[in-house]
Amino acid sequence: MPLEAPARIVGELTSRGYNAEREAVTRLAAAENPNAALERVLEEIPDDALVVRTDHVEAALSTGGAAGAVGAETVAGTEPSPADSTPSVSTGTSSPEDGEPTGGVPVETGGSLSADRSADPAQRSLEIVGDMTGQSTGTGEYSDFVSVFRDRLDRLGAKLRGRVNHRPATAIQDMPGGSEVAMVGLVNDIRSTASGHWLIELEDATGTFPWLVMKDREYADLVGELLCDEVLAMEGTLADDSGIAFVDAMHFPDVPRTHEPSTADRHVQAALISDVHVGSQEFMADAWNAFADWLHTPEARHVEYLLLAGDMVEGVGVYPDQDEELDIVDIYEQYEAFSEHLKKVPGDIEIVMIPGNHDAVRLAEPQPGFDEELREIMSAHDPQIVSNPSMVTLEGVSVLMYHGVSLDEVIAELPEAKASYDDPHKAMYHLLKKRHVAPQFGGHTRLAPEEKDYLIIDEVPDIFHTGHVHKLGFGKYHDVLAINSGCWQAQTDFQKSVNIDPDAGFAPIVDLDTLDVTVQKFS
Ligand code: D5M
Ligand code: FE
Ligand code: ZN
Numbered sequence: 001m002p003l004e005a006p007a008r009i010v011g012e013l014t015s016r017g018y019n020a021e022r023e024a025v026t027r028l029a030a031a032e033n034p035n036a037a038l039e040r041v042l043e044e045i046p047d048d049a050l051v052v053r054t055d056h057v058e059a060a061l062s063t064g065g066a067a068g069a070v071g072a073e074t075v076a077g078t079e080p081s082p083a084d085s086t087p088s089v090s091t092g093t094s095s096p097e098d099g100e101p102t103g104g105v106p107v108e109t110g111g112s113l114s115a116d117r118s119a120d121p122a123q124r125s126l127e128i129v130g131d132m133t134g135q136s137t138g139t140g141e142y143s144d145f146v147s148v149f150r151d152r153l154d155r156l157g158a159k160l161r162g163r164v165n166h167r168p169a170t171a172i173q174d175m176p177g178g179s180e181v182a183m184v185g186l187v188n189d190i191r192s193t194a195s196g197h198w199l200i201e202l203e204d205a206t207g208t209f210p211w212l213v214m215k216d217r218e219y220a221d222l223v224g225e226l227l228c229d230e231v232l233a234m235e236g237t238l239a240d241d242s243g244i245a246f247v248d249a250m251h252f253p254d255v256p257r258t259h260e261p262s263t264a265d266r267h268v269q270a271a272l273i274s275d276v277h278v279g280s281q282e283f284m285a286d287a288w289n290a291f292a293d294w295l296h297t298p299e300a301r302h303v304e305y306l307l308l309a310g311d312m313v314e315g316v317g318v319y320p321d322q323d324e325e326l327d328i329v330d331i332y333e334q335y336e337a338f339s340e341h342l343k344k345v346p347g348d349i350e351i352v353m354i355p356g357n358h359d360a361v362r363l364a365e366p367q368p369g370f371d372e373e374l375r376e377i378m379s380a381h382d383p384q385i386v387s388n389p390s391m392v393t394l395e396g397v398s399v400l401m402y403h404g405v406s407l408d409e410v411i412a413e414l415p416e417a418k419a420s421y422d423d424p425h426k427a428m429y430h431l432l433k434k435r436h437v438a439p440q441f442g443g444h445t446r447l448a449p450e451e452k453d454y455l456i457i458d459e460v461p462d463i464f465h466t467g468h469v470h471k472l473g474f475g476k477y478h479d480v481l482a483i484n485s486g487c488w489q490a491q492t493d494f495q496k497s498v499n500i501d502p503d504a505g506f507a508p509i510v511d512l513d514t515l516d517v518t519v520q521k522f523s
Helices: 005-015 022-030 034-044 054-063 142-161 285-295 331-343 372-377 405-413 424-434 493-497
Strands: 126-128 180-192 198-203 208-213 231-238 245-251 269-273 303-309 350-354 390-394 397-401 463-466 473-477 480-484 506-511 517-521
Touching: 005 022, 005 034, 005 285, 005 331, 022 034, 022 054, 034 054, 126 350, 142 180, 142 231, 180 208, 198 231, 285 331, 303 397, 303 463, 331 372, 350 390, 405 424, 424 463, 424 473, 424 480, 480 506
Parallel strands: 208 245, 269 303, 303 350, 397 463, 463 480
Antiparallel strands: 126 390, 180 198, 180 231, 198 208, 231 245, 269 506, 390 397, 473 480, 506 517
16 A cells, blocks of 8 residues: 555545545555545445545445455455556555455455554543633733733742742832842843843832842853743842842742653553644645655554644745745635645544644734634634644643744743754743743744733643744653654745754654653654
8 A cells, every 4th residue: 555545545535525534544545446445435425424434434345346355465256347446546456464365255454454543532532721712802002011911920920929038129129238138020131241240130010120140150050041021039138238139049930840740541642743834835745645644554543633833834924035935825725725734634633723923813922723714724624723822631631832933032042052943842941941931022922912921831731842943852841741843844945044954744743641752754
């Protein structure tokens, strides 16, 4: 059987208006003459059926003579008729090891292909926790900025206030020189002084206060990690004139070291991908088809969830000169094409998707999930379409999905050893430590001011999934699995100009019962 057979079968079925169960596609692909078997299924399927089910295929195979012979050499008396061998779908010459001849009445597929490929869907559970779609109240007014930062300080501050004996900024300046002081605040400004020390201004609801980190203190190294607008706590000693404090300790909201991830109760897997970029000339259709085909194979039978962390399509007008590399110039046609590609994955996989910066939703974060028109276009496998970011729980395992635009900033601002494109997961660690997916406001990352800060990482996730930087990397931070999925787009001219070598055509697969990761390569 050629590798692309399942994807072609799905393509053929969807072009005729059918969805198909995964097992049904597997059985068709395994038939000796999949094309003939498919034709017979379509002849026999009830008029009102929308989904080709396994029992439809079984029924067709049992009446279909050679069309149904599976994994066996041609059996006497079941010669394929010439009409059966349309060249567009391979007839799938099988090797002898594939199975014993089935004696001319090939009802069962036999062998591994008929193994329980899809577990009982009743065992699945998928819960969406943090979808803000439809919750946006922001008007872009100044007051919204005030409330979003107040909410950030309140909620991230709450994770710190029990750990230090903090005082408001205005109270600190009234305390006697030499006092031990602590404050919880947003980083307002980071400056180096003429003598190489660091001056960090923290802001709380009452005002600001300057903190000095001496260059030879152990905490000086942490200054390189700081981003404006993140929330932290500082402890230190007030100068004689009480106008500044010398930092003795810094505390981050962070993931507690005691965090113990939850795992699924059975062996089940999730594929975590992002950045498909359909519509770009560099979209790698062959790699995508190989991935979709693999999902139809027995090896992938435990993959029951597919998470897509943004950039479904290339979009239009996202970057200067982007139009020169577009294969599809109309945004809706890009989504139609994406949808065709998505239909190739087994119909019984649960799909969750969030938008990215190339998608047709507002650019400012949090980005609500796709609108009705786009949902309609992408409705084939009934995906869960949620906001960027969102938290989903798969059989008890919580996954924070975020597209990842802020990673560019983390990588640009932090020293190479702490965050780089080669180790995107390490950049993700900093977001976990700051408990915020996009701490810095005013750079690349656009922030839509809302009453509430939807970008806070309130609950510690078991898995943190991002994309955007088109590099594959994963690792654990305080037992949280951070995965940055690669992409399905070959290097663009821009990426060439700045030496970004994308990891294209990889699918990291997570065992939800152990949180182990394996990477499948399709390019
Ligand atoms: O971005 C993929 C990666 O490449 C991400 O790290 C941003 C960077 N990138 C790509 N094109 C540009 C341009 N034109 N300017 C700045 N940065 C860019 P993605 O948004 O997923 O395509
Ligand atoms: Fe992308
Ligand atoms: Zn992106």
